Amino acid sequence: MENENIQNNSQEIYAEDNSVQQQDKLIRCITSDGAVMAIAADTTNIVHMGKKLHHTSSVATAALGRLLTASSIMGVMLKQKNAAITLRVNGGGPLGAIVAVSDSRGNCRGYVEHPQTETEYYPNGKINVAKAVGKDGVINVMRDYGTGEPYIGVCNLMSGEIAEDITNYYATSEQIPTVCALGVLINKDDGEVLLAGGMLIQLLPGATEETVTKIETNIAHLEPVTTMLAKGMSILDMCKKALDGFEVEVLDEQPIDYYCGCSRERVVMAISKLSDDEIRSLADEKGYAVANCHFCNKNHRFTKGQLEEIIKARALNAKKD
Numbered sequence: 001m002e003n004e005n006i007q008n009n010s011q012e013i014y015a016e017d018n019s020v021q022q023q024d025k026l027i028r029c030i031t032s033d034g035a036v037m038a039i040a041a042d043t044t045n046i047v048h049m050g051k052k053l054h055h056t057s058s059v060a061t062a063a064l065g066r067l068l069t070a071s072s073i074m075g076v077m078l079k080q081k082n083a084a085i086t087l088r089v090n091g092g093g094p095l096g097a098i099v100a101v102s103d104s105r106g107n108c109r110g111y112v113e114h115p116q117t118e119t120e121y122y123p124n125g126k127i128n129v130a131k132a133v134g135k136d137g138v139i140n141v142m143r144d145y146g147t148g149e150p151y152i153g154v155c156n157l158m159s160g161e162i163a164e165d166i167t168n169y170y171a172t173s174e175q176i177p178t179v180c181a182l183g184v185l186i187n188k189d190d191g192e193v194l195l196a197g198g199m200l201i202q203l204l205p206g207a208t209e210e211t212v213t214k215i216e217t218n219i220a221h222l223e224p225v226t227t228m229l230a231k232g233m234s235i236l237d238m239c240k241k242a243l244d245g246f247e248v249e250v251l252d253e254q255p256i257d258y259y260c261g262c263s264r265e266r267v268v269m270a271i272s273k274l275s276d277d278e279i280r281s282l283a284d285e286k287g288y289a290v291a292n293c294h295f296c297n298k299n300h301r302f303t304k305g306q307l308e309e310i311i312k313a314r315a316l317n318a319k320k321d
Helices: 010-016 044-054 058-075 129-133 163-173 209-220 225-230 235-242 264-271 276-281 304-320
Strands: 024-031 036-042 084-090 098-103 108-112 138-144 151-156 178-186 193-203 248-256 288-292 299-303
Touching: 024 044, 024 235, 036 058, 036 235, 044 058, 044 108, 044 193, 058 084, 058 098, 058 108, 058 129, 058 163, 058 178, 058 193, 138 163, 151 163, 163 178, 163 193, 178 225, 193 209, 193 225, 193 235, 209 235, 225 235, 235 248, 264 288, 264 299, 264 304, 276 304, 299 304
Parallel strands: none
Antiparallel strands: 024 036, 024 248, 036 193, 084 098, 084 138, 098 108, 138 151, 178 193, 288 299
16 A cells, blocks of 8 residues: 555645635737737646645746746647656756646646755846845756657757746757746745746747837837736736737647656556566565656555566566567
8 A cells, every 4th residue: 555645736735725726827819910829828826736746936836837837838839649748947147957848738737956046136026036046057948749759949048047048049059039938926925926927929930020020119018927917917917018019819729737647557567678687676674665757756665575566567578478
C-alpha cells in the first residue's frame, strides 16, 4: 500500500482549496486580413496550483508562473493533436532551472529547481524576477510532435524576466516578429497568487508596414497583463486592445488547466527498463523505493516485494514475446 500521507497532486489540492474559482481560459484571435495573431490567457488558477504543489516563495511563484503561462500560450500554437512543448530556462541565478511543459490544448505543468529562493524587490515594490532567474544562460524550446526527433531551439537569455526572453527567442531563433507579455500578481503579505496571465502578439507573413506601425502603437499603450485583468477585462478584451484598429476574428477559446499525467503505471514502466540489480538497488535501508514526480510532487512508493514483482512480470512478458 502506498503511504497516503505523502500523496500530493493537483486533483487533491483542487478539492481542498476553496480559493480556486473559475477555470482558466485561453483565446486565439486573428485580424480579418490575416496579418496579426494575438493569444491571451488567464492563468491565475494554474499559477496558484504551481505554488501549492511546489510550496514556492514569491519570486519562485512569479518566475514559474510566467513560464507556465508562456508554455500554455506556445502549446496551443502547435498544430498536431498529440504534440507538446517544453520550455527550460536556466540563467545561472539562485532559482536554478525552471521547466514548463504544455500540450497542444494549453494544459501545462512545471517546476522550479529551488522553490524556496529568497524574494527580493525592486524599489517600486515589484518582485525582482530577473535577479533570481539570472541572464547568464539560455532558454531551451523543445517541440515534440510525436512523429520523430523533436525540434529544439536554443537562445541566450536577454534579461531573465522571461517575457522579454520569449520575445527575443522568436526574433533570434525563428525570425518571427513577436511580443510576449507575462504577469503574476502576488499578495506581498501572504504570498498568495492574486492574478496571472499572458499575451503573445505575432506578425504573420501578410503584415504590411502600416500594420507594423499600428501594432507598435497599440503595444506602446498596452497596460500590464495583470492590470488589465484587475480592471475586469476579459481575455477577448485584451486581444481587442492589442489589435485596436483592426477587425478581429476569434479562432477559438478553450479552458486550460494545470495537468500532470503521471501515474503509478508509468513509473512501473520506467522501472522495468532497468536491470534486475538496478531495480533491487532502488530500495533504501527501510526496504522502500520512492519515485517523486517533479511536476505534481506526487510520490509513488514501492516495497521490496513490489520491486520483485516488477522483475518477475518483466521476465514473464519477455518469455511471451
